[in-house]
Amino acid sequence: MxxxxxxxxxxxxxxxxxxxxxxxxxxxxxxxxxxxxxxxxxxxxxxxxxxxxxxxxxxxxxxxxxxxxxxxxxxxxxxxxxxxxxxxxxxxxxxxxxxxxxxxxxxxxxQAQYVSLKCEVVRLPEQQAIVFPSIGNYFSRDIYKVWDKVKSFIESENLTPADFIFMGVLHDCQNVNPQSLCRYDAAIICKKDTKLNVNKNFITTLPGGKFAKYRFCCPVTEYANIGGLINSHLQHEAHQKHAYGISYFRFQTLPTHDTADNLFIEWFIPIN
CATH class of the missing domain: 1.10.10.60 (Homeodomain-like)
Incomplete structure (x- = not known):
C-alpha cells in the first residue's frame, strides 16, 4: 500500500x-x-x-x-x-x-529523478530542421555522442545554443527494448533568420501531428523504467494509443555525451 x-x-x-x-x-x-x-x-x-x-x-x-x-x-x-x-x-x-x-x-x-504523469494532448506543426543522423541504443548515454557533433557545428557557425531548439528524433520508439539498436537523429531548429553553412541533404522537415506530451528528468540508466511507466499510463490511465511514427525528446539545453544524465525532457509520443 x-x-x-x-x-x-x-x-x-x-x-x-x-x-x-x-x-x-x-x-x-x-x-x-x-x-x-x-x-x-x-x-x-x-x-x-x-x-x-x-x-x-x-x-x-x-x-x-x-x-x-x-x-x-x-x-x-x-x-x-x-x-x-x-x-x-x-x-x-x-x-x-x-x-x-x-x-x-x-x-x-x-540519482534522484522527476516524472510527471500528467498527459497533455498537443498538436505539433511540421518544422524544418537540420539533422545529424545516428544509430544506437536509446537506453545508453552513448546515444548522446551525436550531440557532440551538433555542438561543434554551432561553434563553427559562430552561434550559441540559445539560438536553437534541440530535438532528439526517435524513429523506432515502439516495441523497443534495452538491447535494441535504433535510428536516432539529433535535430536542431534555428531561431534566427540566418543562412547556415550546411549540406542540403541534412535539412529535413520533422513531421507534425497529434502527440501526448510527458515530462521527465533522470539519469540515462532510468530511461527504461521511466519509459515503461509513461507508456503504461498512456494506455491505461490516459486511454491513448501509441501510434506508429516518430517520437520526439525536446531538450531545454544542448545535450552532450558528458551532460546526458539529468536532462529535463519533454517527450512527445505520437497518438491516434
Whole structure:
C-alpha cells in the first residue's frame, strides 16, 4: 500500500494531490488511509507531500538550468512567493540561494529523478530542421555522442545554443527494448533568420501531428523504467494509443555525451 501511495505522489507532484485521490489508488477509505499513512510515515500526509515536492525541487534546481518559476510549477506551485516560502521552510534557503550552493548539494542528488504523469494532448506543426543522423541504443548515454557533433557545428557557425531548439528524433520508439539498436537523429531548429553553412541533404522537415506530451528528468540508466511507466499510463490511465511514427525528446539545453544524465525532457509520443 505504502509503495503505491509514494509512487502516485512522486509522479503527480505538479498536480493537487488529495486524500480522496490517494484513497482511490489504494482502495482504502480516506479516513482509514489517513490513519494508516500517519502510522507508516510518522507524520501527516500533507507534510510528507510538501517535503517530497521540495526535495524534488532541490534536485531540479541543482541539476538543471530550468527557471525557478518553472520548477515551482513542476512541483505544484503556481505562485512564486508561495513556492519560495515553502522551499525555505523545508530546505533552509530560498530556491535561488540553494541553487548558488549547488556544488555542495549536487552529489547527493545525482540519482534522484522527476516524472510527471500528467498527459497533455498537443498538436505539433511540421518544422524544418537540420539533422545529424545516428544509430544506437536509446537506453545508453552513448546515444548522446551525436550531440557532440551538433555542438561543434554551432561553434563553427559562430552561434550559441540559445539560438536553437534541440530535438532528439526517435524513429523506432515502439516495441523497443534495452538491447535494441535504433535510428536516432539529433535535430536542431534555428531561431534566427540566418543562412547556415550546411549540406542540403541534412535539412529535413520533422513531421507534425497529434502527440501526448510527458515530462521527465533522470539519469540515462532510468530511461527504461521511466519509459515503461509513461507508456503504461498512456494506455491505461490516459486511454491513448501509441501510434506508429516518430517520437520526439525536446531538450531545454544542448545535450552532450558528458551532460546526458539529468536532462529535463519533454517527450512527445505520437497518438491516434
Amino acid at each position: 505504502l509503495h503505491s501511495v509514494l509512487a502516485y505522489i512522486n509522479s503527480h507532484l505538479d498536480e493537487n494531490i488529495s486524500l480522496d485521490e490517494l484513497a482511490k489508488v489504494t482502495g482504502y477509505s480516506p479516513y482509514h488511509l489517513h490513519r494508516k499513512l500517519k502510522e507508516e510515515l510518522q507524520e501527516p500526509i500533507g507534510g510528507f507531500i510538501v517535503r517530497q515536492r521540495m526535495q524534488t525541487a532541490a534536485y531540479l534546481l541543482c541539476l538543471t538550468e530550468l527557471p525557478v518559476s518553472e520548477i515551482g510549477l513542476l512541483v505544484g506551485y503556481e505562485n512564486d512567493s508561495a513556492f519560495s516560502r515553502a522551499f525555505k521552510s523545508t530546505m533552509g534557503a530560498t530556491p535561488k540561494a540553494f541553487r548558488k550552493q549547488q556544488d555542495v548539494h549536487s552529489k547527493d542528488l545525482q
